[in-house]
Amino acid sequence: MTSVDRRDFVRLNAAALAGAVLIPTPLRGGEPGTGTRRPAPSGNRSPGFYRFGLGDTEITVLSDGHFHFPIELIAVDDPLDVMAFDVDPERREEYFRSNLFPVDHIPLQASPILIDSGDRRTLVDSGFGAGPDSPPTGGRLSSSLAAAGVPPESIDTVILTHAHPDHLGGLLDPQTGAPAFRDAEVLISEREFEFWTGEEAPAALEPDFEAEPLLAAARGVLGALEDRVRTIRSDEEVATGIRSIPSPGHTPGHIALGVESRGHELLIVGDAVVATHVSFEHPEWHLFTDIDREEGVRSRRRLLDRAATDEMLILGFHFPFPGLGYALEHGDAYRWHPAGWNVLS
Numbered sequence: 025m026t027s028v029d030r031r032d033f034v035r036l037n038a039a040a041l042a043g044a045v046l047i048p049t050p051l052r053g054g055e056p057g058t059g060t061r062r063p064a065p066s067g068n069r070s071p072g073f074y075r076f077g078l079g080d081t082e083i084t085v086l087s088d089g090h091f092h093f094p095i096e097l098i099a100v101d102d103p104l105d106v107m108a109f110d111v112d113p114e115r116r117e118e119y120f121r122s123n124l125f126p127v128d129h130i131p132l133q134a135s136p137i138l139i140d141s142g143d144r145r146t147l148v149d150s151g152f153g154a155g156p157d158s159p160p161t162g163g164r165l166s167s168s169l170a171a172a173g174v175p176p177e178s179i180d181t182v183i184l185t186h187a188h189p190d191h192l193g194g195l196l197d198p199q200t201g202a203p204a205f206r207d208a209e210v211l212i213s214e215r216e217f218e219f220w221t222g223e224e225a226p227a228a229l230e231p232d233f234e235a236e237p238l239l240a241a242a243r244g245v246l247g248a249l250e251d252r253v254r255t256i257r258s259d260e261e262v263a264t265g266i267r268s269i270p271s272p273g274h275t276p277g278h279i280a281l282g283v284e285s286r287g288h289e290l291l292i293v294g295d296a297v298v299a300t301h302v303s304f305e306h307p308e309w310h311l312f313t314d315i316d317r318e319e320g321v322r323s324r325r326r327l328l329d330r331a332a333t334d335e336m337l338i339l340g341f342h343f344p345f346p347g348l349g350y351a352l353e354h355g356d357a358y359r360w361h362p363a364g365w366n367v368l369s
């Protein structure tokens with residue numbers, strides 16, 4: 025540095041320092057005792073809603089919040105067992121680390137979906153609900169609906185992809201136990217309903233899952249809503265432009281949903297495809313939380329193959345919000361390609 029450069033350097037820095045002194049205190053923010061107002065962190069990081077058009081239908085993704093998978097409820101020692109069970113520990117750890125995913129916990133989001141066809145509002149899954157057993161960062165569907173301007177009583181139908189607590193817990197008002205969606209009919213696949221309400225579930229869940237909380241949630245909600253639950257087949261048109269697609273494995277009666285309007289197609293995968301990394305890049309890796317893991321692999325591959333071949337938009341309940349994108353074929357697996365804001369009408 026020459027002496028002239030040095031002088032300029034010192035002068036410029038002096039000016040910068042003087043400038044810093046002149047910055048109004050509120051813009052610098054927050055020193056205690058200065059009288060500035062900086063809101064305390066609320067911890068509320070729920071992103072609200074994301075809306076887009078699909079032909080004549082309007083789709084709104086609604087955040088129920090986020091949570092860390094409660095591994096204490098399943099029989100695993102290592103959090104990576106959740107999404108990569110039976111995979112060599114070194115191999116999977118290298119995979120998670122190289123993708124910058126944590127290896128000591130499993131962060132997930134939860135995002136129910138509203139399908140508004142103009143004359144009918146259909147909600148797909150309902151999140152955790154804001155009850156005492158829900159994660160403190162979950163159960164935010166009602167505030168996301170309010171933010172999106174959708175009164176709960178305007179919902180005509182709720183379709184459940186399956187009967188896990190993070191998908192059906194929001195069907196009941198946590199204070200009163202009354203239906204959270206006063207005028208809505210609740211659709212669930214016949215197979216799923218039979219599994220959770222019949223004799224089969226306890227033995228199928230043990231010893232891998234702590235059965236009691238899962239059973240209590242499914243039976244409690246489905247029992248309370250008995251008079252408004254209608255069972256559907258796993259492969260039928262359940263409403264105009266909405267088709268159930270069998271995708272067993274995660275649970276025996278799990279369904280995905282195909283939504284179509286004026287030639288535009290959307291595939292709602294539920295928990296048949298749970299993550300945008302492992303589930304796409306290693307669909308053959310076993311998800312511990314699939315009740316039938318081999319069947320889970322087959323369903324995952326079938327859905328991703330269809331989505332990739334037909335270039336269908338995909339929405340995933342547990343994907344990073346809003347969880348909207350495409351599957352691209354990549355070797356004998358797939359790659360997640362998120363849809364940009366500009367892609368959609």
Ligand SMILES: [Zn+2]
Pocket residue numbers: 188190191295341342
């Ligand atoms: Zn789930």
